[in-house]
Amino acid sequence: MDVADLGLPVDVPSTALFTDQYELTMLRAALAAGTAERRSVFEVFTRRLPNGRRYGVVGGTGRVLDAVENFRFDTAVLTFLREREIVDEETLDWLAGYRFRGDIWGYPEGEVYFPGSPIMRVEGTFAECVLLETVILSILNHDSAIAAAASRMSSAAGDRPLIEMGARRTHELAAVAASRAAYVGGFATTSDLAAGFRYGIPTVGTSAHAFTLLHDSERDAFQAQVNTLGRGTTLLVDTYDVAEAVRTAVEVAGTELGAVRIDSGDLLLVAHRVRQQLDELGARDTKIVVTSDLDEYAIASLAAAPVDAYGVGTQLVTGSGHPTSSMVYKLVARAESADPKAPLVPVAKRSTGGKTSVGGRKWAARRLDSYGVAEAEVLGTGPVPPALADRQLLVELVKEGEVVAREPLDAARERHTRARADLPMSATQLSRGEPVLPTEYLHETSGS
Structure with missing residues (x-):
């Protein structure tokens, strides 16, 4: 093993x-x-x-x-x-x-x-x-706080998977421990490669707004990502106009597009509009991933939204307001x-x-x-x-x-x-x- x-x-x-x-x-x-x-x-x-x-x-x-x-x-x-x-x-x-x-x-x-x-x-x-007092308390206080926050978030998410994305919001070593604790609490994957390497947690990640801004057009950015990562990739669609980005994403990747990610705005409203647009374009199997400073309350508020997965960062790695146990x-x-x-x-x-x-x-x-x-x-x-x-x-x-x-x-x-x-x-x-x-x-x- x-x-x-x-x-x-x-x-x-x-x-x-x-x-x-x-x-x-x-x-x-x-x-x-x-x-x-x-x-x-x-x-x-x-x-x-x-x-x-x-x-x-x-x-x-x-x-x-x-x-x-x-x-x-x-x-x-x-x-x-x-x-x-x-x-x-x-x-x-x-x-x-x-x-x-x-x-x-x-x-x-x-x-x-x-x-x-x-x-x-x-x-x-x-x-x-x-x-052993200090080292035991240091570990248990931190990891239990993250695991408890993760548990509340996974409960609010129901069957929808959660992605841990908090590495950039905390100390680099704490980020690895937080990924591990979040996995115990119900998160499915992490963006942190050190956590994947050390603990075998599944890792995910595709692109940020910088990748879109690098290219001469959003279409060029999407095409470059699809050419490299395949049609099953996740395209970030809120760098400019969301509706236009969704249309372009499906034109580039086809109806086999894996997912789109929304990282800003009124997530409840935008998710409904994006779902409707994807369905009208024939991309009925394309998933919707939402991020943007989520916590358990925001996740619960999206229960009725056509969302397939959540990415959580800051609120998770800070214990959702309670960073110690x-x-x-x-x-x-x-x-x-x-x-x-x-x-x-x-x-x-x-x-x-x-x-x-x-x-x-x-x-x-x-x-x-x-x-x-x-x-x-x-x-x-x-x-x-x-x-x-x-x-x-x-x-x-x-x-x-x-x-x-x-x-x-x-x-x-x-x-x-x-x-x-x-x-x-x-x-x-x-x-x-x-x-x-x-x-x-x-x-x-x-x-x-």
Whole structure:
């Protein structure tokens, strides 16, 4: 199987500096205090969904696994830390041999989540787990935000395919991650070749307005594109007059013309006029692709339009107004001592101001109603009730430092389709509302 089919990175640079300095200073202090080797449990969760969102989407899990594998302090990294005097020699010696040897459990990529859901659980010594905080949050916060926006857009689009076109609207590396997350959330293709190369996502693209403007006439531009790419290509018809361009496009390519793209104007009105014109010219099978700063609301407004596909850029790669998922990485349990057999005790932040957390190593399950529709996200710190035993959400991702759950990207994409279908119908409504499922806690002290 090709590397891209598994979603593996083509290169393997160290990810050790994708972190905040305080992770290393905490490590240094914990090593000095003798607490660094205490067994610990960290959980990734969000206290709330972005305003108006009904569910979240887990994106980036595969990239997290790559980042954990490549979290190595090589000579160049250690030299940088030494020259900046960020940590002392004892800590540098410890970092030189760093390998994550713990366990990671999490919601599988593409699954939906809700406030409090333990999206990822990282277990090991405090020292080895704390270093991963920033890189894990960086990936999950970004990719989950894009995947959630993509999910809303794909729901609004129905059976019509979506093209990811946001590479020019964000950082070049973020663009690749966004393409991957968008594919998980339901997009069919991307214009970004790096995403296609790295992750095997289908790529598309034909021409921009510059190509038309380059030529002496629109007809010359269309003829050059058809001569090179064939009659099944997509011609951009809004550089000048749309009606004239459609007429010219069919004259040049014939009724076998693959598609026309509209990138400006009143898309609802123009799409209807173009469809009528194509049909009158005999190009009944020619598709209509629309672009132009679309989001899920604009896509939904075009549901009744004769549109065959949507291209989305800016709004997708910025999370459609919510560029982060506000996930946090919190210590929820730690051992009473460095003894490997010491029992774990729950810990939690209790300060005022709304940033409290729930202590204890948690399981998660999704309870269904009598119709087989999800009705609650149930979290617990004690035994799993028998009725929920086969509805648990966390899966093992890393065991004793080894990745055990790498999967093709299409598996995450298909999982999301199933997970969204299991939610109440109101989950896909674009009107603002609370999370579609409540989060319930069952604590060990309750005997549950």
